[in-house]
Amino acid sequence: MGERPGRRHGPGPVTAPTDGPTLAGTFDAVLFDLDGVLVDSEALAAGVWVRTLAEHGLPLALNDFAHLAVGQTFPNVLVRLADLHGWTPTDAFLPILEDRFNAAFDTLDAIDGARDTLRGLRDRGVPFAVGSNSERGRLHMKLASAGLAGLVGTHAYDPSWVGGRGKPEPDLYAFAAAQLGADITRCVVVEDSVPGATAGVRAGATVIGLLATGHAHPDDAAHLHAAGVRHVVTSHAQLQHLLGLPTATP
Incomplete structure (x- = not known):
């Protein structure tokens, strides 16, 4: 989603060191x-989601939320929460989430x-x-x-x-x-x-x-x-x- 959760740090393959070939001239x-x-x-968004979900009846571990939400749109996250956990938002959930996102992203x-x-x-x-x-x-x-x-x-x-x-x-x-x-x-x-x-x-x-x-x-x-x-x-x-x-x- 646009606001993605954090993910654990770890090594991974790197294929573009700072002394290797470049893509210069191949793109406009x-x-x-x-x-x-x-x-x-990412970490800010994850905290907002997990805290607000827990307050509305769906406690999830941060890693579990990350697995279902990474890279998804906001509506798709809600669809996946319904499919995987049978959970749908109350009328109060979305306004609270919106307010908390706005507060969290005020300093970034x-x-x-x-x-x-x-x-x-x-x-x-x-x-x-x-x-x-x-x-x-x-x-x-x-x-x-x-x-x-x-x-x-x-x-x-x-x-x-x-x-x-x-x-x-x-x-x-x-x-x-x-x-x-x-x-x-x-x-x-x-x-x-x-x-x-x-x-x-x-x-x-x-x-x-x-x-x-x-x-x-x-x-x-x-x-x-x-x-x-x-x-x-x-x-x-x-x-x-x-x-x-x-x-x-x-």
Whole structure:
């Protein structure tokens, strides 16, 4: 979902060290996921979900919630909760969850190096956009709170732009590319979840997996590769190198 839970830290294969080959010259635009790629919101979101669910009759361990929710849209999380646990929200649940999300995301950090990546693309004249499963208001709140809104500008898109068809459907990334005037097959998508990576691959983009938050499970990189991700990196410094940008100090 747009607001994804945290995941356990662990090693994983890295296929793009900062002294290896780059993708420079092979792409015309870059499309970013938000949560876990540009902003470190996953642990905050997990805490809000788990605490609010427990208060409304569904106590879940953090890892159990992570397993069912990672990379899903908000409506899909509710569907999975119903399917797996027979639980449906009360009338009070959603307003409380909304208020707590808004409070939690009022102060949010950009992931280390994210600003440098966006500035590097801007300075090179490479267009970029954000495509996120987050609800539109929270998408813009997170960008502003993390100090990234000025860099992203108007090119921040959520599923409401494409009739609610969020990731893993390809529509959101295809739409974002079109808004930049770019051919999706000449775009790089940067993702940290299998549903998001699947969306990028299905849209026809080259997908880079970024596991930079310290919440990655040891199997995450392998799962991303299995979804069709071309390269997996663990920092924005590695991502910058892969994109052919000047690499900031990690």
